[in-house]
Each structure stands twice: as structure tokens, then as C-alpha cells.
Amino acid sequence: MSGQKIGVYVCHCGSNINGVVNCSKVAEEAAQLDGVVVSKDYKYMCSDPGQEMIKADIKEKGLDRVVVAACSPRMHEPTFRKALEGGGLNGYLLEMANIREHVSWVTKDKEEATKKALALVKGAVNRVKYHQPIEEKEVPVNDATLVIGAGIAGIQAALQVAEAGHKVYLIEKKQYIGGNMAKFDKTFPTLDCAACILTPKMVDVGQNPNIELYTSSEVIKVDGYVGNFTVTVKEKPRYINHEKCTGCGDCATACIMKNRIPHEFDEGLSKRGAAYIPFPQAVPLKAVIDDQNCLLLTRKKCTLACVKACGRKAINFNQHETIHEFNVGSIILATGFDLFDAKRAPQYGYGRYPNVINGLQFERMTNASGPTSGHILLEDGTEPKSVAIIHCVGSRDENYNKYCSRVCCMSSVKFAHMVKDHTDAEVYEFYIDMRTFGKGYEEFYNRVQEEGVHFIRGKGAEVAQKNGRLVVKAEDTLLGQYREIPVDLVILNTALEPRVDAEKVAQTLGISRSADGFFLESHIKLDPVTTTTDGIYLAGCCQSPKDIPDSVAQGSAAASQSLAIIATGKVKISPISASVDENQCAGCRICVGLCPYRAIKLNEETLRAEINQAVCKGCGTCAAACPSGAIKVSHFDNDQLLAQIEGVLA
């Protein structure tokens, strides 16, 4: 590895790096390293002049390798690869040393920082000597899109792709679409009714010829890669023939289990039968048979009242689950959120005391088509005279979720307005901080303050029962006083959490989750819609808690990502991949089950492992596990890594 001409460029990143690292010293010392012919430091390497400097040096000084010591390669590796290509070098003859996130941002000690920056540069210089040119591959794109989850974010994304003239497969686990938003009554800050704005979109989904809707369905397998995914979907039997069912509800009226099963759509506030219509505006508006509670399906014994009641003979208990397979170019994941179960915070009495409800239950209560026909009622059927609303139940709490659920302040303010609007009750809101940051939100908050709601700054600590009445205990931090406020109804505004099956979904799709459990975006600021797996995009609350405007915006953004790759017609796939050295592979099979992308198969004839290059993402799992060192990941091989380590330690 001699005779190479390496250029080293140390970026100041304004004062981001140079404020802590002595960049000119790093550049000076790097100039002394074996093989380095140019070593410079510059204010902004990613700027035009910075990139031009690299291009010019490649041409004039004949550089054949480049090291850029700057920020994380996540952001600017593509930038500098392009700069190398502009100078006539293969982009993979670049190595970046991360002296910002790994150095200047994590210490104030200038001397140590400079030392570490130099060590990383030495590692990078040592490593780049072993880099080989790699050509990127292009593959054609399938123009269909899979959307998983038909809440508002998924619906928005599906409609937008479909309206642009492309096929969409929309998969929904529940028997109907609309997600959580379909349960809401009014929406903040403008107080439009959720159904009025959502139902037209739901109907559009049902009618758009480009959208193939699969309800009661789940994605069980995803193979392939960006542009060419093969998706397997399992559709559960509904025991209803959709062609024949008109959604009249005769079966629901006839079902002998009628009014015995808590209705999920009403958050348990009403009861339904085993055969039922989910809600009046449901799409598709078809009856549902609940296989967990139907007597025929669970105990094989029933009078079959529903079958007799159905004039259209739409009920068919011989249906089986069906498996569908689709080929799509991109996948939009919009699986939404689960509500924090308030029973996990027993201090609030949820499930123990009557008249302690959560936010979604309140939404159902105020909804005109809900269980109380829009009346706010206590369990005894009377109207409350005072109502407490507690923010941050399960959010901003070390014991449950550290994050802010973002929507609860505004929905709590909306709840207060609804109580004021529907009843004469006094309303007490217990909040830590009031976060009303969106368009028109602060104005809405001001309006509700003027309606006479009592805002108490202090987290509701406990809900107790005293003399047969609920009492909310809290420290009012503005008064500096402990308070106990007796109320009739308590609304717990609970956290938005990742779906319970988020891990399973993440594994099925081969994507990652962040520490809070939500799906991980590729860059929280600059790439909040794409995942670390190319061709899989995120929309709505599955990425982080969001309100409706943000969910819709992200749904649109995900749709345009999908449309962008359809429009290009082809995608570049990462050329970094693993390969098996047949002369070393002993066929032990350790690697076969490990590949998260299922790219490895054992060739039964040669008894050697084989890696499908088109599917391999170059993650390195197999190379690390391969006991005989037969698997090599291009751009991350042993020679490169060991040289880098030696450089860092030198």
C-alpha cells in the first residue's frame, strides 16, 4: 500500500468543529502521514468552494484517495462522493473521519479533542489506502405502492399516490378504515367534526379504482428491496360476503350475543353483539363477525339467528383466511399509535373508580353517533357539575414515557371547550406546561381560557375517592400550594405509544425503532419520512406522536417520496454488499438464519452459502458471524477495518 496519493481535508464546520478542535494543527500533522500529499483545513468543506478544492486537487495533484474529516458520513458522505466523482475519482475512494459528532460536540477539552481528531484522521488515512472503486447498481422500479394502515396518514398517502395514477394496495388490520381519527368528535383548533372531514376521504378510498383495499388484513412477509418488494398479506375471514352485504345491520339486531361485548370502537362505553356494524360511517360499510366471541366459531353451537335474519344470505361461516402476494416498488408504513393504558398508572384510579375515563372515551361520549349520543354523562346517567382534565398521563414521566405526546395539550383544551359547550360544569385542567405551538392553536387556547376554564399549573398527582366523590390532588405551582379539587368526572389525557406489535412490524419490514419505540426515520430533521431501509417510508403516529395536520402532511410527504421513485423509473441501490468466498465457506449454516433481509441461502448442491446481491444491504451481520471468515462485505473488509484500528491506535 505505498505510492498512493492521499488528500486530507479538515473541515471547521464554522465554529462547530474548529471551536474545540485545532483544525489547522490536525491538517498540519496529517500532512506528515505516509501517503498524504495534500492536507488542508477549510471553513466549510461541504460548500461549493470546499468541494471545488477537492476536485481541483484530484486533477492537479493526481490524488487517488481522499479523506474528509468533518461531520457524520450520514449527511455528507454522498456530497463528498459526488465531489470525488466530479474530480474523476470513484466516490468510494473516500473515507470520512467524524470529528464533529464524535469529537467536538462531545467534549470541551480542546487538547484531548485535537488529539482524538488526529487519531481518527490517522485511522481514516490508513483505511482509505485499502479502498477499492465500487460501481453503483441501478434497478427498475415497480410503480405500485403498498400502504400499511388506513388511518388518516395512510389514507392521505394512498389517495395521493392513487390520484397521481398509480396502483395502491391499502392494507388495514381492522375491519374498517379511518383509524383513531374516525373515533373523534371535534378536531382542534377549528372544531370541524372529524367525520365531516374524514368520511369523504374514506369514501374516496373505497371508490378510487387505483386503490385495492384489504381490511382485516396484515402484512406477514416482505421480501426484496427498493423498487422491487414482494409483499405477502394475510386476509382474515370476515364470514360475510362483501358482494352481498348491504350493511343493513339486521344480523347485528338478531345476534344472540347482542349488547354483551364491549365495543372497541366506542372504547368499551357501549356493548355490541358478535355480529355488528362497526359504526354508521364505516368504510367498507359491511357487517363484521367477531371470531373471538361468535358462539358458532368459538363453541360450534348457536341458533344461527344472524344467518336467518340476513335477507341477502351474505353470511358464510365457511370462509377461510386468504393469502395475497403483491409486487410493489415502495412501502408506506402508517400503522398509527396505541393509547397508553391508564391502568398502568394506578394512582389515577382508572378502572378502579367510576367516572374516570380516558381521552378517546371522552371523544366517543361527545360524538353524536357515540354511545351517549353526544351527551357528557356520568355512569349514573346524570350530567357532571365539575370535570377535571389531567394532562401528561403516561407522557413526560420517567416511569412510563419520557417523551411529550404532542397532542394532549390541545386535545385537553378542546375537551374543556366541549364540556363548557355541552354542560354547565366547572372545568379544571391540570397541566405541566401548556404546549400550543401549531397554527391557530394559541388563539384557540386563549379562547378557551376566556370561556372560564380553570387552568392549574401542576401535574395531577393522584385521583382519590373521598366521601363518595372523586378528588384530584395536585401541587398548584403558580400558587405554590397543594390542592385537592373534588370533581364528578376525570378525563385522563393519556400518552400516544408505539403499537404493541411495533417490534414485529419492524422485523417484518426490516426497519429500526428509536429508543422511544416508534419507527426510526433516517434523519430526524432532514429526512423524517424515509426509514433506513430504502423504499420504506413513514407517515403519521407510527414515527412519533402527531396531530392531524402533521399526520396528513407526513402522509403527503411519504406519497411524494413514493411518487418520486416511480417517476424516476429506476433506483440506485447501495453497492456495498456481502459475498461468500467459496474456497473458505465450510457450509456450517451459521449465517443462513441470521440475514435480516433473507439474502442468504445454502446451495444444496455445493453446500456453500450464497448471497443474493440484489437483496443484500451490506449490513455485515453475516460477515461478523461467519466463523471461517469466508464472508466479506465490500467497503468494510477486515483489511480496511484493521488498518483503521491500527491507525487510530498508532
Added chain:
Amino acid sequence: MANKLKLAIYWAAACGGCDVAILDTDEKILNIAEAADIVLWPIAMDFKYEDLYKMEPGSIDVCLYNGAVRTSEQEELARALRDRSNVMVAFGACASWGGIPGLANLVTREEIFNTVYKETVTTINEDDIRPATNYQGSHGELHLPKIYDRVWSLDQVVDVDYYVPGCPPTPETIWTAVEAIVTGNLPPKGSVIGGTKSLCDTCEREKTEKKITQFKRPFEIIADPKKCLLEQGLVCCGPVTRDGCGHRCTNNNMPCRGCYGPSEKVNDQGARLLNAIASIMDVKDEKSAAELAATWEDPAGTAYRFGLPKSLIFDYKKGGK
């Protein structure tokens, strides 16, 4: 008999099994004796070191050096033999990678001394006498070899031409090596006498899905003789170990211990095995991983049974960095 090979055999930090293994070539030992003049073999013949020191550089054709280097005497002899030998062979696992004595590198010399000269229940050493390099006896001063801080493989001390793996090397492997030397049909310098791939390549046990749900030790189960031992929960070093031993252990339903050292492309036998085992543990999260891993008895001693001094962190030349 002037054309006979001049052969030296030396025993350093080892159990003596390698020397015995040479005898285990049975009647072929006669062929060896016919082809070679033995100029040094402390276990079998009476030579003095001073006889060795009188020999000229290059006067020994082949030296089979078994055992690791752990004392100043062993180093001195390694250097003396290297100077006088045209071909230096690291003979057996200890000379090649440190072997079983190399496990001493898991602890310090002081810890070992404390255990041996102080802490064991049967030790009575009230004066806390420790090994010393000088001893003033009634007949004068005695000099004893120094015990080093760590154990070295032979190639970390002197230049090595070939490696004969095994604990001990099998008679077949020894014979292959001897034949190559006698006929002059030598492989490239640095070669290891054995296969290039791992043991799994020629292992005929049925392999299906690799998943470890529970670690087992050989005495705990009677392993299915047809199925992959690793898949039965026995930690088998076969996947990381060089082929060429003739499957002595696995043929007898015992997992491979790794004595033929790392296969060709493996740079750290123990780390490779740890990585591979960790990858196939059937666990969901960190907690279950920790629970399952805790049931693996002595992972360091299993994975590095023969190769600790040649692992990445210990692999540097004596006196180097």
C-alpha cells in the same frame, strides 16, 4: 550417512504430549530415525545445551519446537535453535498459538503466583517464598529462568517457517510434515500443515438450522451422533477450526476443542467463535441474551482454549508494540 537430516526436537511450555505424539507415529518412527540424525531431543536423549551452543548456524536442518514461550530459558533456546536451524517448525498448538498454557494470559503473573504459592488450601508457605532468578546456596549462586508476565507463541519470539497444528498433532499430520521435509517438497513459508477450510467442511453430521436454545456440557447429554453438535447445544469449535485432524473428537461424539487452530481466513479464533455463537443464540432481547449466555460455562476458556496469545489483543512480537 552424511546426507541424513539433522533434526532437533525441543520441549518448552507444554505438557510433553507433543513429544509422545512423535513416538505415536508407531513404526514410522523408524523411518524418521532412518531419515534423520537427531541432534537434540531432551525428553528422549541425553544432550547438553553446551553441545547445541557449539553448533554452527545452519547446521540443523529442521527444528521441531513444541510448547509456548513463557520463561527466559525457553526464549533463549528458541533463539539458539532458530540461529542454527534452516527450518523452524512450531510443533503443536502451544508453539503455534500458545495453547493451553496461553490461557495464563487471562490473568497476571502475580495472580498466578498468589494462587500457586499462597492461596490454595494445601499450600503452606509461611515465609511467602516466590520463584526467584537467583539463589544463594551453600555451594554458590544458582541462576534460574525468569517466568515472564505473559505466555508467547513461538512466532512472537522468533521467525517460524511452518506450523504443525494439534494438541497434540495427529500421527497423520506429523507424517505429512516429516514427508514434506524429507522429500524437500515444502509448502510456502508460513503454511500450516492441515486443511484450509474449517472442520465443518468435512464434518458429516447433519446440519439444519443453527439456533442455540440452551448450552450443554458434554457430560450433561448423550449427543445424537448424526446431528451437528452445535445445534444440540454443545459448544463445538469446529466452525472456526482448521480441518485436518481427522475428526477424532467429533467422531467420538465430543465437540471439537479447536486444537488445530484457526482456519485460513480466521484472524482470531476465539473472537470468531464468540461472534458466531452469539449470533445463533435464540434470544429476544438483552435480558434473555444475558440469561442464556450465563449458562455457557467458561466461554473464554472454550473459545480461546488454544489461541489466547494469538488473539488480536495479544498478538504482537515480543519486544514490539
